[in-house]
Amino acid sequence: MSVLFYYPLKFNNFKVNNIHKFGLIRPHSNKLIALARLLDVIVIGLTLWAILDINAAEWDRKQTWWLLISIVIFGIFAEFNELYRQSRGLSIRIEIKRILFSWFWVLVVIMGVDQAYPLVDPVYRHYFGMWIGAVPVEIVSWHIIVSSIAGIIRKKGRNTRRAAIVGANRLGVELKNIFAEEESMGLHFVGFYDDEQETEIDGGALAENKLKGNFRQLIKDAKDGAIDIVYITLPLRTELKIKELIEQLSDSTVSVYYVPDLFVFDLLRSSLHHIKGIPVISIRDTPFYGVDGVIKRVFDVLLSLIILSIIAIPLLIISLSVRLSSPGAIIFKQRRYGIGGEEIVVWKFRTMTVSEDDNNIKQAQKNDPRVTRLGAFLRRTSLDELPQFINVLQGKMSIVGPRPHAVAHNEWYRGQIKGYMLRHIVKPGITxxxxxxxxxGETDTLEKMEKRIQYDLAYIRNWSLWLDIKIVILTVFKGFLGAKAY
Incomplete structure (x- = not known):
């Protein structure tokens, strides 16, 4: 997505040495966000108090722990899910999902703590269940009510702002369509302004999308008070024209946003950062930086330990079966590329009569004579990959991520598929x-591998803890078994 920059119009009262002190660009604050956080905390606390009061139950120390844990955990996961991000156009469906997901982890943490230090006494279990069930309903309800009322007010023309787009191009049309689709944003589209006679969209589209006039007309309309906000979508190469427009618009009271056309780049996990007030846009970056990296690692370790404890006996049975079925090692260790393109050793149960790991490896095919009878079953059911949970604990792999390929395959495909190596900015995954x-399974055509890479990069672009959980669940039902695994 493109990033909106707010350009501060009034620098006249600041000396040059003060610019660094205050920051070139400051985050756009919104007191309503702080109010929303506070109201959610109040709802959590009042609901617990009301349930105990209605049932004539006394509030004791353990209920205080319920409340403290729920406020902290809900706040943390709400922040991770960007529940409170400032966006008038945030879909209510997405908002509900984020609320429920955040509250789900409150339940998980409290029940986990309860195993070590009893927090939910049998006498209070009924009240605890009522509270856990009521809070998300109440939070969702008040979010829906506020969002609906705000949307109705804006649709009636109240609390709206008149927006003009400078640049009759593809990005400008996309932005205009967003204004039309998200009426709750309260932005009334005035029209396009552009000096170029030949634009990126044809004349019919321009007529439909309201070409109001040139830049001179824009300045006039801004000074006459016909516009509240100006979004500039001109290409990056028109820096001088953009600067001139902003200077001329400073003689008006309009707010000015610059929308850089980042679609000219192949974006991968793009995000906006600030370094001492200087805006920095990441074109390509790993999603597992900082706190997100810790969350990903904790998820991998905990789930791997749980799974390994469950499959311990099956691992022993498969190991013995591999040993007895054919001569050779039980575990096949193959060099593959890990995060950063560094070589790692991936473990699998041996499924073939050979252990190939050189510069010329042939992918397994249907009725491959190298595959043993037991190996065919293990590959078809993905049981051969179970030892990779040990690789996860070693820190070489993740449970969810792009599947690692043999080094020989990597070296060939990186020269055939654009952006192939970008999949290695994260750890490879079991699924x-x-x-x-x-x-x-087998990728016998270049098109199949290109499609696989597209999904790998889509995962990196859209990563979230919920996406990992979803992939794990779907893997259980349709990812392990398949006719394409030979």
């Missing part, structure tokens, strides 16, 4: 987004 979408 992945491509696998649950049918791209598992």
């Amino acid at each position: 992945g987004y491509a696998q649950i979408n049918g791209y598992r």
Whole structure:
């Protein structure tokens, strides 16, 4: 998505040495966000108090722990899910999902703590269940009510702002369409302004999208008070024209936003950062930086320990079966590329009569004579990959991520598919987004591998903890078994 920059119009009262002190660009604050956070906390606390009061139950120390844990955990996961991000156009469906997901982890944490230090006494279990069920309903309800009322007010023309777009181009039309689709944003589209006679959209589209006039007309309309906000979508190469427009618009009271056309780049996990007030846009970056990296690692370790404890006996049975079925090692260790393109050793149960790991490896095919009878079953059911949970604990792999390929395959495909190596800015996974979408097993054509890479990069762009959980669940039902695994 494109990033909106607010350009501060009035620098006249600041000396040059003060610009660094106050920051070139400051985050856009919204007191309503702080109010929303506070109201959610109040709802959590009042609901617990009301349930105990109605049932004539006394509030004790353990209920205080319920409240403290719920406020902290809900706040943390609401922040991770960007529940409170400032966006008038945030879909209520997405908002509800984020609320429920955040509150789900409150339940998980409290029940986890309860195993070590009893927090939910049998006498209070009924009240606890009522509270856990009532809070998300009440939070969702008040969010829906506020959003609906705000949307109705804006649709009636109240609390709206008149917006003009400078640049009759593809990005400008996309922005205009967003204004039309998200009426709750309260932005009334005035029209396009552009000096160029030949634009990126044809004349019919321009007529439909209201070409109001040139830049001179824009300045006049801004000074006459016909516009409240100006969004500039001109290409980056027109820096001098953009600067001139902003200077001329400073003689009016309009707010000015610059919308850089980042679609000219191949974006991968794009985000906006600030370094001492200087805006920095990441074109390509890993999603697992800082706190997100810790969350990902904790998720991998905990789930791997749980799964390994469950499959311990099956691992022993499969190990013995591999040993007895054919001569050779039980575990096949193969060099593959990990995060940063560094070589790692991935473990699998041996499924072939050979252990190939050189510069010329042939992918397994249907009725491959190298595959043992037991190996065919293990590959078809993905049981051969179970030892990779140990690789996860070693820190070489993740449970969810792009599937690692043999080094020989990597070296060949990186020269054939644009952006192939970008999949290595994250750890490889036991399962992945491509696998649950049918791209598992042999990739006998370049088109199949290109499609797999597209899904791998889509995973990196859209990563969230919820996406990992979703992929794990879908893997259980449709990712392990498949006719494409030979």
